[in-house]
Amino acid sequence: MNDEKMRILRMLENGKISADEAVRLLEALSKEKDGIGFVDRIVHAFSFEGTKIGKIREEFKADKVLINVNASSLTLKESSDSVFRVYGDGRFSLNEEGEKTKVGIFGSMTVDVPANSSLHINLKAGDLNGILDVPLKLESKMSNTELYVKEPLDIDANVRMGSLTLSFSHPVNMSFNIVNSLGSISQNLGLNESDEGVKGVVGKDEGLVKIDAKLSSIELKKKKESDEI
Known part of the structure; x- marks a missing residue:
């Protein structure tokens, strides 16, 4: 073996x-x-049951969505209504599994995410960026993620051999529990740092960021008012 x-x-x-x-x-x-x-x-x-190849533009409604991203680039944006929109170049698949909608993405895609939904993203050897304003469960391997967290919410991330950068608007109003074995953690949120990781509450406790990382780079920072997405 x-x-x-x-x-x-x-x-x-x-x-x-x-x-x-x-x-x-x-x-x-x-x-x-x-x-x-x-x-x-x-x-x-190596199987991928993509329903489309080439230019993609799809719409669907769902409350809970699982997105599988393999060796691809995904950008998250806010939806103007209650509809998920997927567009870009590559391959796309859509399946209903119980209460969760399962989406497969390969290529370079953008997903407009409606409020009052939740995301579970499985990211392998890919890139994830954009605006996050719904709860997120992230499983990341050998990938890079950079997200702007627009409001207090729950983030549960498992990161292996990659990077995760989270920028927060003011006031942050969230609690944090970050562990990164054999990796680095940088932050300007005023959190408590120890050998066990980074913990603390910034402002009010209205959301939880939990990160379990290994051999990765984790960065947490307040977003400057002059920055734009």
């Missing part, structure tokens, strides 16, 4: 596969012990 992992890492180092492909191959290899063949895992790891 270790030889297989080293082979994948050498392929990545030599430029024969992308970072996203390496992540999916390693995940497939780690799950081989579950009883499903490695070849089957490889086929699953």
Whole structure:
């Protein structure tokens, strides 16, 4: 098993596969012990059931949305109404799974997010940026995220081998619990720093930012009034 992992890492180092492909191959290899063949895992790891190829412009309504982003770029914007809008270049898929709508994105896309919804974003070897004004659960691997948090809300982020930058409007009015094993945390919010991480409340406790990171760069900062999105 270790030889297989080293082979994948050498392929990545030599430029024969992308970072996203390496992540999916390693995940497939780690799950081989579950009883499903490695070849089957490889086929699953590289499958993408996209309904569109090329220019994308789709609309849908939902309360809870899971967005899978692989080796792609995603920008979040505010929706002017109760409709999600997805547009850009690449591939797109949409499926209903119980109470949650599942979206697959590959390419360079923008999503207009309506108020009173919530997001779960699974980001692998990609980039995420834009404006956040709804609760977010983020799972990020080998990716870069930069978001402007417009108002107090809940953020639950799991970050591995990547970067996460959050800018907050004034007043912040949120509590923070940040851990980054073997990584760095920078902040100008006046939070308490220790060997265990960064914790504290800025203003009123009207939202929670919880970040569990490893081998990553985390930055938390107040947004300057002169800055523009």
